[in-house]
Amino acid sequence: MRRFVVRVWALSAKEVRHVLRDPRSLYLALGMPVVMLLLFGYGVSFDLDRLPVAFVDHDHSAASRALRRRFTAGDDFVDVGELDADGAQAALVAGDAMAVIVIERGFERHRARGERATVQVLVDGSEANGATQLRAKAERMLALLGVDGAIRASGAGAPLEARTWTRFNPEGKSAVFLVPGITAYVLAIVAVLLTALTVAREWERGSMAQLFATPVGRLEIIVGKLLPYLAIGTLAVLLVLAVGMWVFDVPFRGSPAALALLSFLFLAGMLGQGLLISVITRSQMVATQAAALSSMLPSMLLSGFVFPIENMPQVLQWITVVIPARYFVEGLRGVLLRGNGLAELWPELLALSVFALVALGVSTARFQRTIA
Amino acid sequence: MSALVVEGLRRDHGAHTAVSGLSFAVAPGELYGLVGPDGAGKSTTIGCLAGLMRPSAGSVRVLGEDPMARGSHARERLGLMPQEYSLYGDLTIAENLRFFGQLFGLPRRAFDERRARLLGITRLARFEDRRADALSGGMYKKLALACALLHRPDVLLLDEPTNGVDPVSRRELWALVHELVGEGMAVLLSTPYMDEAARCHRVGLMHEGHLIAEGEPGALTDALEHEVFELEGGEREVLHAVLTADPDVVAASPAGERLRVVVAPGAGARLAASLAAHGTTLRRVPPDFEDLFLARVAA
Numbered sequence: 078m079r080r081f082v083v084r085v086w087a088l089s090a091k092e093v094r095h096v097l098r099d100p101r102s103l104y105l106a107l108g109m110p111v112v113m114l115l116l117f118g119y120g121v122s123f124d125l126d127r128l129p130v131a132f133v134d135h136d137h138s139a140a141s142r143a144l145r146r147r148f149t150a151g152d153d154f155v156d157v158g159e160l161d162a163d164g165a166q167a168a169l170v171a172g173d174a175m176a177v178i179v180i181e182r183g184f185e186r187h188r189a190r191g192e193r194a195t196v197q198v199l200v201d202g203s204e205a206n207g208a209t210q211l212r213a214k215a216e217r218m219l220a221l222l223g224v225d226g227a228i229r230a231s232g233a234g235a236p237l238e239a240r241t242w243t244r245f246n247p248e249g250k251s252a253v254f255l256v257p258g259i260t261a262y263v264l265a266i267v268a269v270l271l272t273a274l275t276v277a278r279e280w281e282r283g284s285m286a287q288l289f290a291t292p293v294g295r296l297e298i299i300v301g302k303l304l305p306y307l308a309i310g311t312l313a314v315l316l317v318l319a320v321g322m323w324v325f326d327v328p329f330r331g332s333p334a335a336l337a338l339l340s341f342l343f344l345a346g347m348l349g350q351g352l353l354i355s356v357i358t359r360s361q362m363v364a365t366q367a368a369a370l371s372s373m374l375p376s377m378l379l380s381g382f383v384f385p386i387e388n389m390p391q392v393l394q395w396i397t398v399v400i401p402a403r404y405f406v407e408g409l410r411g412v413l414l415r416g417n418g419l420a421e422l423w424p425e426l427l428a429l430s431v432f433a434l435v436a437l438g439v440s441t442a443r444f445q446r447t448i449a
Numbered sequence: 450m451s452a453l454v455v456e457g458l459r460r461d462h463g464a465h466t467a468v469s470g471l472s473f474a475v476a477p478g479e480l481y482g483l484v485g486p487d488g489a490g491k492s493t494t495i496g497c498l499a500g501l502m503r504p505s506a507g508s509v510r511v512l513g514e515d516p517m518a519r520g521s522h523a524r525e526r527l528g529l530m531p532q533e534y535s536l537y538g539d540l541t542i543a544e545n546l547r548f549f550g551q552l553f554g555l556p557r558r559a560f561d562e563r564r565a566r567l568l569g570i571t572r573l574a575r576f577e578d579r580r581a582d583a584l585s586g587g588m589y590k591k592l593a594l595a596c597a598l599l600h601r602p603d604v605l606l607l608d609e610p611t612n613g614v615d616p617v618s619r620r621e622l623w624a625l626v627h628e629l630v631g632e633g634m635a636v637l638l639s640t641p642y643m644d645e646a647a648r649c650h651r652v653g654l655m656h657e658g659h660l661i662a663e664g665e666p667g668a669l670t671d672a673l674e675h676e677v678f679e680l681e682g683g684e685r686e687v688l689h690a691v692l693t694a695d696p697d698v699v700a701a702s703p704a705g706e707r708l709r710v711v712v713a714p715g716a717g718a719r720l721a722a723s724l725a726a727h728g729t730t731l732r733r734v735p736p737d738f739e740d741l742f743l744a745r746v747a748a
Contacts, residue, residue: 080554087551091537091544098539283533287596290499290529291552446517448501449462 084293088301092275096305106271106309110263110317117259118325125210129157131174133165138185144196147222148178153214169201176200176211194223253328256321257409258382261402262373263317264340265347268310269372270365272351276302277364280355286448295444303348310344318413330416339412339422342429343405347372349436356443376402401432450513452477452604452635453498457507460493467493468658471507475637475651477603480630482666483639484646484738485655491639492532494655495608498637499529511604525553528602530593532609532639538582542573542592545581546599553600560599567595570625587618594622598629605629607638611645623648643739654742661745670736674714675699675744677736678721679707683729691727695720700743711740711747 096102130149134141149156157174165177179197187194198215202208279285288298318336321327329336351368358364377383379393380402386394397403408425411417419426451474458471468490475481483491496502497509500516500523509516511523536545546567550560568574571591576584581592590610597605607626611619630636630650638649646652646666654662654669662669680688688708692701697716702709710731712720721731736744 083551083554087548091540091548094544095537095539282538283531283535284537286496286499286501286531286533287529287535288552289501290524290527290531291549292524292554293552446500447503448496 081294081297084297085301085304088293088298089304092302092305095275096309102271102274106267107313107316110260110267110313111320113263114256114259114317114320115324117255118321125207125214126152127155128153128176128207128211128214129174130154131157131165131168131177132159133162133177133179134159135182136180136184140185140188140194141180144180144184144222145178148218151218153218165199169199172201174201175207176215178215188223253325253414254410255382256318256325256327257413258380258406260314260317260321260409261343261380261405262376262382264310264313264344264405265372265376265402266369267313268306268344268347269351269354270368271309272303272306272348273354273358273364273368274361275306276352276355277359277361280359280448281361289446289448295446296441299352299441299444303352306348306351307341307344310347311340314340314344327413329413331412332418335408335417335419335422335426336412338419338426339405339408339429342426342433343401345433346401346429346436349433349438349440353436353440353443356440375400379403380406382406399432401429404428404432451475451510452479452512453481453637454510455494455498455507456509458494458497458504458509459506460490460497460502461505462493466505466658468497471655471658471660473653473660473663475604475635477635478630478633480626480636480638480648480650482646482649482652483637483655484641484643484649484652484742485639486641488657489655490658491641491655492608493658495529495606495637495639499527499606500524525600526603528597528600528605530590530597530605530607530610532612534589536581536589536593536596539580541578541580542568542584543577545592545596549596550599555600563599563601567598571595572621585615585618586613587615587622590614590622591618594625603634605634605636607636609639609641611640611642643737643742646738652738654745656742656746662741666738670738670741673736673741673744675736675740676712676714676717677734677740678710678712678717678731679704679734680710680724681707681730681732683724683727687727688724688729691724695723699747700740709734709740711736711743 096106132145134145145156145159148154157168160168160177162179165174165179168174169177177199179199181195181197184194184196196219198212198219200208200211200215279288318327318329322329350371354367354371355364358367379397379400381397382402386397386403389397404425408422408429411422411425415421453475455474456472459469460467471490471494473481483494485491493502497504498511498516500511500521503517511527514521514523516523516527537548540548546564547560550564555563568577571594573588573591573595576588581589584592590613594607594610610622610626614622626636626638640646649666651664652666652669653660685708689701692698692710697713697720699711699713701711710720717731717733724731
């Protein structure tokens with residue numbers, strides 16, 4: 078047992094030296110996650126504001142002008158001018174306006190009598206996400222102004238008032254929603270890539286032969302190699318979350334223990350995946366490509382980071398079941414935004430444990446103490 | 450009992466057979482040289498002995514144990530110096546030594562003592578803080594040897610230790626190896642340099658995966674029935690034409706101003722007569738190891 082500890086320690090200390098002496102791997106491990114978080118956080122935003130809106134005013138009344146003024150008073154919409162019906166159509170087609178608000182004749186009269194005053198909102202639907210947000214914003218604004226938008230199906234009789242509250246992320250900020258996804262994405266790449274590279278390097282440079290000629294056991298090699306990267310990965314998680322909370326105001330409402338466990342299990346799985354890749358490829362070149370592909374694509378596309386899993390075709394939804402990033406993203410959102418603890422997150426923790434056990438188990442079994 | 454035993458070893462790499470039907474043994478206190486050109490199967494043999502490759506057939510024993518067997522103690526008593534650069538280039542001499550000392554579970558005091566001694570013998574003490582990448586070929590090999598000796602193995606496997614090493618370091622390496630053998634270590638060493646065969650107690654001559662001759666180097670060359678001559682005089686090109694046409698000429702190679710020729714047993718007199726016409730004289734010389742190799746390969 079003492080020998081096991083000494084050998085694992087020796088291997089880990091050596092690994093830490095490799096990392097410290099290779100600024101690139103250090104950047105990859107700690108710098109890249111932060112840079113990517115900032116890039117994604119600032120660059121990939123689904124939040125839209127200053128949406129260009131044109132107006133077609135058939136009423137030409139004080140009330141219609143007030144509506145137009147108040148509609149564009151905030152940051153959400155910019156008034157691109159008043160047009161006639163044909164001009165409005167042209168503006169939509171040309172992309173000069175994302176929406177056209179049509180105020181019908183008699184608008185002021187209806188309002189004065191306390192009747193339903195209706196305006197029509199024409200939305201450019203060619204960019205789905207923008208259109209959805211625009212619709213939501215326009216509806217909200219019109220409701221605020223006490224007007225029924227024709228874009229909403231209006232109920233018969235008295236106006237039906239619907240109020241929606243958004244919980245957990247009331248401002249609907251993308252960053253708050255994206256940070257958990259980015260964390261998983263970045264961690265997956267770093268953990269898989271670094272592990273795959275470090276083990277493949279030993280094969281390629283011949284030092285594996287020297288290691289195998291000593292009494293060191295394969296379990297000692299594996300544990301000694303993975304421990305430092307577990308530590309580096311943990312550091313990267315903390316760093317990314319700290320930046321997320323500091324720069325993007327991501328809350329932390331849940332249990333730290335659940336966060337620690339989630340991160341540990343996810344990292345263990347990613348390290349196992351990296352190890353498996355290097356054990357099979359034994360070459361840094363191939364390992365890099367395999368590691369990047371196998372970590373980047375699933376954690377980006379199939380984790381629910383960018384595209385909600387519920388909206389995917391059924392086949393893709395089935396595939397996401399074996400993508401660990403999916404559970405990590407879901408778990409992180411739970412811990413950070415919904416204030417979840419171990420009680421709510423056990424399915425995610427269980428799934429991550431299974432993946433980690435399988436990945437580490439298979440790679441350990443495949444790790445042969447032979448050089449050819 | 451033999452420290453190393455190889456019996457009927459065969460090892461295939463895919464469709465290619467690197468070693469086949471190989472048998473030899475090395476006793477404690479013996480320096481055994483596996484001599485042969487690149488691709489003869491020397492490294493494969495050493496890889497099997499070090500437990501890095503599984504034999505396709507036959508067996509290897511290190512101190513009576515199968516080095517690949519679970520729970521084998523062979524590795525703890527075996528030192529290996531691979532042919533390739535296999536230490537950590539970004540670690541210093543001191544760090545490489547420390548790492549291997551820890552893998553072998555050496556206690557602190559024993560490690561410090563041996564490290565000091567090995568650094569002294571290899572004259573690397575001054576460069577302790579230099580990274581392995583920044584060492585010359587000779588210094589690197591000495592460091593690799595020091596790493597392989599830290600745990601005082603009973604068996605030492607050296608795969609082409611003198612390859613790429615300057616003559617001074619080479620002599621130092623040989624002196625060190627002889628000292629270790631004198632202390633009772635069993636040393637198996639491979640080399641492509643025929644002239645190094647004479648430095649070994651016993652030699653196994655390898656060619657295309659087989660042992661084509663084995664014995665004490667002096668006895669092997671003495672027993673060679675082929676005749677070896679140095680040729681003087683005559684035109685090089687004419688000589689060359691005559692020699693390549695003669696089926697009894699096994700090998701001819703330049704040796705300074707002269708030409709060194711290995712001839713089939715008993716064919717010397719006839720060759721001397723035919724070459725006299727071209728103004729060439731023959732002088733018989735004692736065969737060396739290269740002659741032996743050429744003669745055996747031709748056979």
